[in-house]
Amino acid sequence: MLLVDFLRDKLELTGTHIGCDTGHCGACTVMLNDVTVKSCLLLAAQANNSKILTIEGVSAGGKLHPLQEAFLEHQGLQCGYCTPGMILSSLFLLKRNPAPSDDEIKKAIDGNLCRCTGYLGIVKAVKAAASRMSRGSINQ
């Protein structure tokens, strides 16, 4: 059984989507021990004793994550199918690189396909979230 099927069918965490099931589209992206992976290219058994972060765990206490807010504000989504994977890949980028350029954002979401937005809104959203998150950490 694949990790994505385990998450969706056994744990009923259906925020992680299956887009292509061939490893191309990235809709099933989750974090495995703090690193993004495509959960359709990993057996569930391989995730034994690992820390998994899905979109369900990104927002805390009923409050949207700054990335999720920015995706809403900058129209980083239309149908929303790719969004959970997009958010996880963007989160991975921002953890490594808190102030990415447009090109760095494009490379970071290379493995996530979106058929609606044309990506412009997504890039804008990630940039906006990056500056909001860095301001946030300064304020804290």
Add this chain to the structure above:
Amino acid sequence: MLAGGQSLITIMKLRLATPNALIDINGITELSYIREENGAIAIGALTRHDQLSRDRIIQEKLPLLAEAANVIADQQVRNRGTIGGSLAHADPTADLPTACMALNASIITRSENGSRSVASSDFFRDFFTTALKQDEIIQEVRIPIPPPRSGGAYAKLAKGHNDFALVAVAVQTSLASGDVCNAISVVLGGVGSTPTHAPETEKLLMGQVIDDRLIRQASLKAAEGLTPNPDFRATTELKLKIIRTLTEKTLRTAVSRARGGN
């Protein structure tokens, strides 16, 4: 044998492979390392592409390898895929086999009966076929550290940003005084059943003073004797043109790095 699984799981889904049992080797954390020893860089088989592309030693001493690792598929695949897995899978359009051959890598295998070293030029036998025996796994990839005044570069042309290479070129060269070329390796990926040297190009450059005109001349010979299969992406003729153009571009980068530039 399951390493990163970025190829194996995919081909199992397509029912191209239906193994009765899988052995997941990801728990052998001792197989993940990059270290310098005895004039070589030793890379453990389970080293992920992402580690390879961001490693200081690799970026400094083997920029060609860092570059190749950095253009493999996408971030998620680079986070998971391993160098041992990529070499054992031996997809002729994949990045690391071509890069490792240009760097004259040795592949250290391991079985119950001990280990042996196979030159990368002997390792790739055919499409998805290597010199690995049934009971062997890859333990390490060992790459000699190039002497001072060496330069390497990797470039590929693919249909999409993260697609397999239509054509890939890996160049590693060393210059003696007066810009005389005293080591040259030009390896093409995606043009046959295994990564392939461009012998005519190498012959023209070896022992000669390298300048722009010679690079251009030698690049025109890169496709000599090759007839890459046409596919839905490009005709044979177009592929031959791409080989020549990409070879020229990659040679220029490698030579400029050998001279101390970027």
